Amino acid sequence: MPKIIRFDVDAIQSMHSPDLQTWKTKLLALLQAGHPVALIGASRTGKTLLLNAMTQNIIEKRSEAMRTGQWQGLPLDLSDIPEGVFGIDECQLIEPRSLEKVMSAMAEQGRAFVLCSQRFSYIENAINTYRSHENSQAFVIVVMGGHRNPQTFLDELPKEQS
Secondary structure, eight states, rough: OOEEEEEOOOOOOTOOOOOHHHHHHHHHHHHHHTTTEEEEESSSSSHHHHHHHHOOEEEEEEHHHHHHHOOOBBBOOOOOOOSSSSSOOGGGGGGGGHHHHHHHHHHHHHHHEEEEOOOOGGTTTHHHHTTTTTTTOOOEEEEEEEGSSSSSHTTTTTOOOO
């Protein structure tokens, strides 16, 4: 199974933060090399800000959740996936099996993407599904604003680093 590359990043609070440009540049280089990225952190740590800086192809389910009142288990289909590098914001809203199915297809196609989640446990199975394919690349996990998260959150993340 390909390794996990983990970075710990302070919270990014604004579009004008020098850290935003620095991490955008680093992560875009990794995405262009075919590595998928997961941005994980508590609310207000800059996950969506960084995601928006990296790609405009974003699958966002929050408005559907607000409209339907369904805050988990929303479907995700391969037909929802845009061309090129894309991101999925608020992964915890998506039905886990449909997310795993998409991750499997992305590994088969050798596509890079960005997942955003408040907790690693919400996307752990999807990441492992991706990593189990022979075509998969090392998965990049970026812990956003780790100092603002309780230790139990940090303990659930993989220890494997590069």
